[in-house]
Amino acid sequence: MHRPAKLRPAKNSDGPGLVRLISTIFADYANCHYVASEFPELAAPASHYRARGGALWVAEADGDVIGSLAIAATAEPGVFELFKVYLARPARRQGLARRLLENAISLALTGGGRRLRLWTDTRFLEGHRFYERTGFRRLPVVRAVPDASDTWEFAYVRDLARPGGST
16 A cells, blocks of 8 residues: 655656656657657756756655656746656646646746746647646747757746735
């Protein structure tokens, strides 16, 4: 029997667990390859996002990293970007991704955030449905990523409600 997942701020020592999580998820998709050199931030993931004015959280169960979500400030005032939004297949549809997102929204609002944005692989259909269920809207733009997987990404944005209901 598995213990319930625990959310916590990431540590730099979570890098190998994040590699396992991401490479396992990528393996579910055709021509989606994990290449370590394309993820240098995983050498010290917590420090990487903290240095960018953000944070990284992980979901952990039975000592394994089973989910992650990072946020960082952008050069555009009031805009924060999400990264590393991953959840192991057996952990999906249990509210973990939503709880991770709530952490990011709280950090963004505390930092004066008015909008979240993210880029997501066009193949990650479950992720797209999650974003849309949680208030993101897809923009009419795609970008090519020069990586080993020939990735194309969709852009999503979500305006943040300020306390009292205004944006």
